[in-house]
Amino acid sequence: MTVSNETLSGERRDLLQTLAKHRGFLRQTVRGLDDEQAARRTTVSELTLGGLIKHVATTESLWMGFATGGADAMRLEPEDWAGQHRMGEGETLAGLLEGYEQVAARTDELVATLPDLDASHELPKAPWFEPGARWSVRRVLLHVIAETAQHAGHADIIREALDGAKTMG
Template sequence: MSVSDQVLTGERADLLATLQRHRGFLRQTVTGLDDEQAARRSTASELCLGGLIKHVAGTEHRWMRFAVGGAEAMQSEPVDWAGQFRMAEGETLAGLLAEFDRVAAETDALVTTLDLDTAHPLPSAPWFEPGASWSVRRVLLHLIAETAQHAGHADIIRESIDGAKTMG
């Protein structure tokens, strides 16, 4: 049975629906664009639309690794901190969207099975409170906020590319 065939209710349904909604906003910002447009920096920022899709997918993937296996699992794959916000040579918008969709489907499936109260200590980093732990619920709330924030960034970038307003 796929996630789309399952009937979720309550908190899980709300968390998943909210995450899916903001993913949809982000995805909508790239509708009709070609690879050159998706890679274009159209504002003073280093951000481009393809890079935002790539970053959000990578962030979601890493945080869900954390939700399942803690900080060690989250940090088990290297991260190209600067490159995650850009389209690299040979990357396509279609390829980035396929990965975005793959990660989303993986997360959606995990949300149906994980105990939302399970918590893991956060990795050591200057932006985390030392000794703090996050529950799976808190991870999902973080992913919703991260995706929503970047959907807003993407809307501004898209508007500066061709005038399209995807969220307003």
């Protein structure tokens, strides 16, 4: 099922349109780049444009898993945190963008079909979450929107340092 924002109304449409806008900014930032450019660090940070696409897709997927399955749905094997912001051996920008599109489509369908945006789960145990705190699906979506917007801004800085292109300014 493909979700069209025109078929939704109210809050769900607004949330998905806002998320789509920030996803679009992020995708626009990598337009016209080759794999080498997408993998290049342009600042002292570990962030790369391809790595940001990978990170945002992974983050959105994990949080939407939480929205439907709680903290247990977010469990991952320990990973290289710096490495998740870089393109790995054999990864391509086209492949990362395709994966991001698949995550976005699943999120959009989920938001359109979930019976209740107020449904909530206890957050995973982590030092940055208050013990026992709960987030609703709505709060998860707001977090995903904020995460995507923040990283679209990071991507804009990296792109400008790469070749002078300003995608958001």
